[in-house]
Amino acid sequence: MIALASYKKNISRFQSVIALFILCIVLGVLSDKFFTAANGLNVLRQVAVNVCIATGMTLIVLTGGIDLSVGSVLALCGAITAGLLKNGLSFPSADLFVGFTILGAVLAAVIIGALLGSFSGIVVTSFRVPPFVATLAMLTIARGLTMLYTGGHPISNLGEDFAYIGTGSLLGVPVPVWIAAVVVLIAVFITRKTKLGRYIYAIGGNETAARLSGIRINKVKLTVYAIGAALAALGGVIVTSRLDSAQPNAGISYELDAIAAVVIGGTSLNGGKGSVWGTVIGAVIIGVLNNGLVLLNVSPFWQQVVKGAVILLAVIVDKAGDKKE
């Protein structure tokens, strides 16, 4: 009996990995192009941005929150990176021009992303605005700021060195994949080995209990929103580099892909349960699904339907698991 319970628990724990495995087998049978090295690298390259964003989203969702603004933050920070690289900052009154290297532009974008996330965090914690509403407002604000900053035009031709971030390879593996891997490893370390990680799970599990046990809830929440937006900014850098252009309408609906990756990966939307590794699997499932549907020549309209159905299924399975527990 105990063995059966343990078996069921393991199945439940690895359900996303099993789903990914089955999906790969099915797509491998249906398309001879699926199991090729080039296609594998292509999937990983495409998934990398979502992994970065979804990793941040996981930390937020684990606290019981959500961030709908990551797509807009991605666009704004991508535009800022491109703008700073291209035009720097001018201060006519002081006859001063401040130019930015690639490192400077990327750092500036990530810092601005973190500040935007902190702002959302402050709104959520200090003003008790539900995360859904606070980040929805930030979604609109960041998109508007992107339009203001770019004038509605793309900022292009950012140079080959910058393009290496999004299109280059290191040891045969695309650079975005390396970046995503580093982000994931840091996030895994935070969630498993640090006090912050334990606090994140504690808050998501039972916020009142966490408060009573002395955890500074507001500080932790603010931190995860800042991290989430900073990772969205990093995603913006990768997207901008890959396209060699900052598009004012970049990142639209990226928040949905990130949330889908989190949910499919087994993180509970109620918080307190889930893992970064699960999210990585979730993001890969979405990437593989997208790739497979394209390889099978499925209409883009049907692709959306299928993706939606998979997300729905994941949530239903998650809820069923919660009920059993």
Place this chain on the structure above:
Amino acid sequence: MKKVVKYLLLLLVVGLVGYQSVYFRKLSEYRKATGEKFDAPAFSKKIWDEQLPGKSDSAIALTDLIHALEASPENAFAKHSHVLGIGNYRYSLVKAEATVAMINEDEIILQIAHADSLMIVRLATEFIYGNAIRDASGLVDIKDFTNTTDLNAISEELNRIVRTAVLPSFKKEVKQGDKIEITAAAEFNKEHLYFNNLELIPVSLRIIK
């Protein structure tokens, strides 16, 4: 003591990263070095007056291009077309002798002898938009530009020249049945190649009789 060392190290790292991140110039010197604002009308006029006539003279005959595309699309596109960005669209500057079959409000239907039959193409006479002329000319290099606004401004200006300097007199004089000589920009989608009912964006037009 430990804290002091920690803060000193932190300061050192921030200083190093900062030093590698930004650089400072006098704004006046920077502006001098990077040049004045891009003047799209002057740039486009120079292309139109000085460079495009030469390109028009050496444009490939539309029928020859179609033969080449039918034989080997990759080679034909590599030899006779241009593209500025990424994607499937390729642009070619073509010339042809054609007969005016029909004059519509926004286009002229032309017949061109091709192989043993007559090919139908549409010559745009009202809506001259897009980047076809700029890209087909092969005279604009994306690497020379820092933003797409300037690139788009060139297209806008070239299109405006066609609308104001090429089309009005031609539209006034052209009649059904006229034989005309055209140089035009043609757009092809590499993945969905078709030649009948092709739309051409005029660059130069001459009524022969």
